[in-house]
Amino acid sequence: MNRKESNIIGIDAINIRRGGGVTHLVELLNNTNQNQHSFNKLVIWGPSSTLRKIDDKPWIKKINPLQAEKNLVIRTIWQIFKLSAEVKKEGCSILFVPGGSYAGTYLPVVTMSQNLLPFEINELKRFGFSFMTLKLLMLRFTQSYTFSRSNGVIFLTEYARKKIKNIVKKKEFKTKIIPHGLDIRFRSSPKIQKNIISYDNLNPYKILYVSIIDQYKHQWHVVNAVNILRKEGYPICLDLVGPSYSPALRRLNSTIEKVDPLGQWVSYQNEIPFNELHKSYANADLGLFASSCENMPNILLEMMASGLPIVSSDRGPMPDILLDGGLYFDPEDPKNIASAIRKTITSEKLREDLAHRNYLNAQKFSWQKCSYRTFSFIDNIIIS
Numbered sequence: 001m002n003r004k005e006s007n008i009i010g011i012d013a014i015n016i017r018r019g020g021g022v023t024h025l026v027e028l029l030n031n032t033n034q035n036q037h038s039f040n041k042l043v044i045w046g047p048s049s050t051l052r053k054i055d056d057k058p059w060i061k062k063i064n065p066l067q068a069e070k071n072l073v074i075r076t077i078w079q080i081f082k083l084s085a086e087v088k089k090e091g092c093s094i095l096f097v098p099g100g101s102y103a104g105t106y107l108p109v110v111t112m113s114q115n116l117l118p119f120e121i122n123e124l125k126r127f128g129f130s131f132m133t134l135k136l137l138m139l140r141f142t143q144s145y146t147f148s149r150s151n152g153v154i155f156l157t158e159y160a161r162k163k164i165k166n167i168v169k170k171k172e173f174k175t176k177i178i179p180h181g182l183d184i185r186f187r188s189s190p191k192i193q194k195n196i197i198s199y200d201n202l203n204p205y206k207i208l209y210v211s212i213i214d215q216y217k218h219q220w221h222v223v224n225a226v227n228i229l230r231k232e233g234y235p236i237c238l239d240l241v242g243p244s245y246s247p248a249l250r251r252l253n254s255t256i257e258k259v260d261p262l263g264q265w266v267s268y269q270n271e272i273p274f275n276e277l278h279k280s281y282a283n284a285d286l287g288l289f290a291s292s293c294e295n296m297p298n299i300l301l302e303m304m305a306s307g308l309p310i311v312s313s314d315r316g317p318m319p320d321i322l323l324d325g326g327l328y329f330d331p332e333d334p335k336n337i338a339s340a341i342r343k344t345i346t347s348e349k350l351r352e353d354l355a356h357r358n359y360l361n362a363q364k365f366s367w368q369k370c371s372y373r374t375f376s377f378i379d380n381i382i383i384s
Contacts, residue, residue, distance in 0.1 A: 007039040007382055009375075010092035012083060013046030014068050014075050015099050020298055021114060023274065024180055025098055026053045027367040028374060031181070034059050037375045038382065043090045045083065061090075080104055094151075094382050101142040108151040110378050116160050116295040116316070117216070118143060119167055123293040126215035132245070144168050152381040154178050154374065156296030159317035174384075176377045179321075180296050181367030182305050185278045190307035190355035191285075193348040196234065204237040204265065205345060208284035208308075210277070210299050211291060213244035213252055213268075218290045218313075218331045220255040223266055225337035227259040234345065236265070241280055243271040281306035286344060286351075289313060290331040297321060305362035309354035311340040325358035 016025050029042070034057075043061045044051065047069060051062040063086070067078035084106035087095050095102075097111040117123055118140035127133040144167060147153050152174040155161040161175055199205045207226065211217050219240055226238045240252075252268070260266045272280060281287070287303035287310040294300075294316045303310055304325060312318050314328035329340040344351060 007093045007379075008041045008043060008091050009039045009378060010087045010090060010095045011042060011044040011046075012079065012095060012097045012099065012102060013044055013050055014065075014079055014083070015072070015101070016050055017047055020180075021099065022050055022053065023298075024114070025050065027181060027183070028098075028371050029060065030055045031367040031371040032375060033372070036372060038379045039093070039375070043087075043092060045086065076103075094378060096378060097146065097150075100146060101139065102146045102149075103142065107149070108381060109146075109149065110152040110154065110381055111146050111150045112154040112156075113143070113147070113160055113164055114156065114295055115139065115143075116163065117293055119164055120293045123216045127247075130247075151384075152176065152377060154377065156180060157317040157320060159320060160295045174381065176373070178370055178373045178377065179365060180298055180301070181370040182301055182362060182365045183278075183367070186281065186302045186305040187359075187362070188278075188282060188306045190352070190359055193309070193351040193355070195348055196345050199235045201235050201264075204235045206237055206239060206283065206285045207288050207341070208239045208241070208280060208286070208303075209288045209290065210241045210280065210302075211289070212242045213240070214248045215245065216291060216293045217248070218292065219248075219252050221332060221334045222288060222290050222337060223252070223255050223259060224334035225341060226265070228334060228338040229342060229345075230265060232342075234342070236341075236345065238266050239280070239284070240266070240268045241270075241272055241277075277302065278306065281308060284308060286311065286341070288341070289318065290329075290337065291318075292316070292331050294318065301362060301365055304358035305365075307355050307359040309344055309351040310358060311337070311344055323357070323361055325354050325361055327354075 013025055016022055041059050045063045048064050051064055067074050080103045084104040087106045095106050095109045100111055100113055118136045124133060124136055147168045155175060155177050156179050158177055209222055213219055229236055256266050287308040289300050289312045291313055292315040300321050310326040312322050312326045312328055313331040327340040327344055330336040
């Protein structure tokens with residue numbers, strides 16, 4: 001039988017329901033050129049909300065089991081006890097699990113690491129004794145188990161691969177680094193940079209930080225840093241955008257209440273629809289990213305493609321992604337954050353250089369490249 005005629009790839013998307021996981025899956029499949037690979041069919045199991053976003057193609061079969069619309073416990077039971085039989089029934093040559101957790105019996109399997117937080121113990125400690133800590137520890141266990149059994153594992157950055165390979169001990173460990181891509185709507189040529197004295201409190205210099213309000217994102221330290229600069233007379237404001245984890249949001253609100261009780265220069269907007277996010281970048285003057293734990297910081301990529309000068313956390317993979325396109329700071333030190341912002345906003349030449357470097361560096365990230373490299377890796381696992 002011809003290899004092209006016999007290869008079918010199954011995709012377990014049963015727990016991919018929102019956020020970056022959905023974006024990755026949808027872009028991966030919508031940008032796939034089936035003629036470049038050895039498979040002739042993809043079969044994907046997932047919730048209807050996710051499946052609807054994937055383009056209809058004659059070689060993609062979408063399956064929406066009843067359990068996909070139920071709670072996590074029911075979905076997990078279905079995945080453990082039913083999915084393997086479904087995969088065999090569809091005649092799949094391999095199962096791709098982009099969510100990172102799989103406890104079924106079907107092999108071969110290729111999976112992905114998209115969440116590094118469960119593997120960063122110091123970051124886990126920020127959540128104290130809480131449901132979130134237990135959830136992350138469970139993810140650490142399930143994903144470590146999955147990676148140890150997988151025939152291939154895709155990592156988004158070299159930083160993540162090194163971190164997880166030090167934890168998951170396995171002799172046969174085929175891996176590939178495949179970063180995420182970028183939607184072309186984020187691509188915008190850098191603005192002309194103006195002297196900071198051309199701004200005032202009625203027309204402030206806009207700093208934008210897009211990310212979930214969470215314990216390891218340090219928005220409160222950023223607020224305190226901007227407050228330091230405001231007291232020095234710099235006409236700047238801070239826009240925070242993203243959903244929230246309740247304990248972290250309370251800490252942020254408490255900080256804002258202390259330093260900007262009238263809401264004159266800090267604004268917080270809950271999650272913006274992803275298809276509108278590029279407008280926020282276009283309206284900003286400076287991008288800021290203060291996370292201390294990331295696998296692949298997509299927001300950093302989006303800011304780079306938007307032609308923004310950037311100041312960023314010096315932790316994790318951020319310097320590997322941003323390269324020479326930003327000034328770095330300790331995300332837990334407001335004075336250090338303020339210093340990086342100050343140095344950036346007081347030099348138009350520096351901002352111009354950073355913005356152009358970012359715009360150029362972002363060109364190498366695309367969903368077409370991500371899709372091609374992903375399915376090429378899966379092809380290699382099938383024939384090995």
